[in-house]
Amino acid sequence: MLSFVRTFRQAQRSTGPKSQIGEFRVLQLTQSKGSGSGPMKKRGKLKFKEVPPPRYLRMSTDQDWTNVWPTATTFKQSVVPLPITQGYVSSDNENKGLPVEKYANAELMKIPNFLHLTPNHIKKHCAAIKKYCTPWPEELNSDEACEYYLPIEITTYDYLNSTPSIRDSRARVVKFQFKLTQLEFDEHARDKFVRLAGQKYNADKDELTLIADKCPYRKQNYDYAQYLLTALYFESWKTENWEKDRTKNDWQTYYWDKSPSRTRLLDILKASEKDPKSVLDDNKKLIERYRASISRVQDEGVENELKNLTDYKNDVLMLYNLKL
């Protein structure tokens, strides 16, 4: 029982010894040292109750830890039966050079501990929750299968705070991700789609990512992302009038069929032959080779530059029957 006995030290209020009637009472403002109230009253000793020994001394080695530490809580040194230490001692003077014990160790209390998630805990928790789990569908047995059946990936985030409010503004973000192969495109549509998507399209993975966070609510963002996707898709199929004004600089790949290089080559060949119409058929193989090499030069850029250029040189020479 917490009990303590205290006595106060009283200031002497009244005047000194009682004076006789008729005598002039002397005013005493301060207490002189002689006239106290006898021996000084001792302040009674505070009596505290006996502290029980820490609980870990009484724990058996085969107890069930999941019952002793069921949930996440701050580190309680009297409950943990392990000799855990934490703390850096810089010299032999501090704590006799020994690592700091767990008793009243604020560092141990500050950090999160995982004593509530030992393997036994996890086993028990999983067994308890299992009944709410459904089996994994058999059709989804590989990554490709997942992509096949579930082409689009929608990601949302939920946040938990240890405050009275459950709201978090970061939870409004909605992310749509999917591969373009899942949608039906013709060449123009695909190209237009990719141009419209811009940064949101990842060419390496062939994946479009739409992140919607304009609106305050998650549902609104979800609807907006859906709308955006639909709009993108259908827009890419439309051809505007001004798209005809495309120049060679706008081409996404090298179309040899439309290129001026072809017209010029044909002109050259026609000029050297009599019959203009059969030019193509006679020199078909050579023209094909030329076409292939010049397309490779234009398209592949820096990679195999030397090889491509030498191929091109050879093809041109072959075409004009020149020998270097």
Place this chain on the structure above:
Amino acid sequence: MLWRIFHRYASTTMTNRSKSFTYPQRINRSPTAILESLNTCVQTDGGNPSYLFMDDPFLIPTSAHEKRQLSLSKASGKKAARWIMDRYSYAFFYDVAVPSIPSYFPNYTFDEKEFIEPDETTLYKLMNWNKIIKAYEIYKKCLDYKINISDTCKYALFDLLCIYNSDNPMEILPPEEDWYRRELNETNQSGLVQRTWKDNGLAEQMFEELKLTATSEQKIRLYNSFASGLFKYNHAEKAMIIIDEMKQNNISIDLITYNYLLRSTSLIKETYDTRWQFMIEYLNEMKQNSIQPNLRTFNSIFYTLRRCSLYERGPILALSLLNEMRQCGIEPSLGTWAHIIMIFYPNDQIGYDTQILPQIMDELEKQYELNGKQFQWRDIDDREFFFNIMFKATVNCRDVDLAKRIHRFQMTGSNSRFIPDGFKEQMYYTNMFRLLFRFDIPEHVIPLWESVVPNIYSPSINIIEDFIEFISTWNIKDYYVRLWSDLILLGFIDNKQNNRRIIERYLALLINNDQENLSNEQIKQYANIARQILKRFPLTSDEDEQQIDDQQQQQQQQQKREVNEEQQQTKQLKQFQSKFQYSGQLLSNLIYLLTRADDFDASWSLYEYYFLNKNILINQLNEISLMSLLKLSINQNRIDYALNIVEKINEFNYECLSDALDLLNRHENLDHKDRQRLRTIQKNSSLESAHLVKLV
């Protein structure tokens, strides 16, 4: 819509895939279902204190008194906080929580205007905030001002008046206070059935009034509510009158009223047979009106059967009722079993032979597994189950295994919540340990004791005494020192009313049992215990007390004013110190323990203390202690002291004088004067045996 524009391209791998696949259905679960299932993973652990008390070891309460103090003070703090919120409600309207938590807000304060111009919404608000009497006043006012109030409102108000017996419902106590409700609630401690219905109260007035204007449907509701209220507050005669009225006017009785009726049968009919007849009659009536009985119906019937104590047909009827219950597809709840137990064992003597209790346990364990390892509260009578079954298992059946089985069952999962208050828990454990101490062996009992004490159960003084008795019977010497620290922990040493009893008992334990084979270690520990006792309860001699008195008188002369408080405190100090009365017996035991550890000074000071204060101490110093003190002084060559002791032995006229003389006689270092003294002692003694000793 989005899915329509996605279509499946044939993938490069040529496996055949079905066009679509069915998602497995999400298993419906409530918002807290996962938390609840995780909760079932945690069992009660005897090593941890209850959640309310978890803290640094310094602050964890271990004795029953401390626990009560701590939990009640916590409840008091919460109440104080609520009081402040209601008193200064203007300061507490800032809401941080989303979604908002209504119980963290001050209570609704009613505006004066709402009372002056009453309205139906005011009535509803008052009813929602449990101010029923005020609601009735406002209702009357509305009638006076001829304001129209809808029938639903009127009937709702009437229902509330019946349910709460024309009074505001009692505030729900915080759970900590509720645990101690038996001690805090002075009235009706024995649980007698008393009639508490307020005659001519507001409910009756409203009943009369509404009776006039009720349609036939409303009449059903009106009469049923009224009858149920009358039954609930045990006014059975009037209730039967109402029931008869209902029958005359062809108003159908509903299930709730039937349940209450069955429960109150023991108030209506006197003899057991008529009670049973009465119930059968009404049950048949229920069948005719095709009203399905529910769990409450059966529990009410069991309750009435139980109140027919010592009825020979009781058990048979109970069993047939059980069958009936099963046929109706109602699973018996813990309350049902509680009643059955009391029917089978109506008092302390009867019923050794029936094996009903193990069967009940089998049934319950099966049900427990089936219910997914949890039991739900299904009926208010469930709270009596564990108390009843342990009571009967220990008192009537005296079956140790059964008691342990019941205890194990109670500790699994969250079954411990079916012991609803502190008193029942105390009695449960008291009964259990009483039985175990009498009939079981230490290897089983001590682990059980340790698993429960001190966190789950803080024993009362009777059980502790039984425990000390148990330990002494079984001679568990290793436990004695541990027992001392347990006694301190559990607060028995500080408890001023009982500590002397316990300390005497404990010291008797230490001294009586098998003194020869104690190790040095144990002797030292016992002596330490003796010193601890002396430290806690220091010996104040008369002189010291005189001094304190003198001081007090001086103070009285000098200071008048702020001395009262101080005086009280010094008085308390004096009281605190002198409350512990030493007796001769106690002192002898202490002396004995100390002398065995060869501590001469301490034991001699006790010896002297005894003789100084002989007039206020009861009992004399006994022979054993004097003899051991004598031996010690002889060993340490303190002849004067030894002679003093022998003289005192002579004064007391103890039989051991002869041994004492002999012992001293053999000692070599006695000089002439000492031997002279010995001879005078021998001459003066009145014992024959003393004269037989040959002195040198």
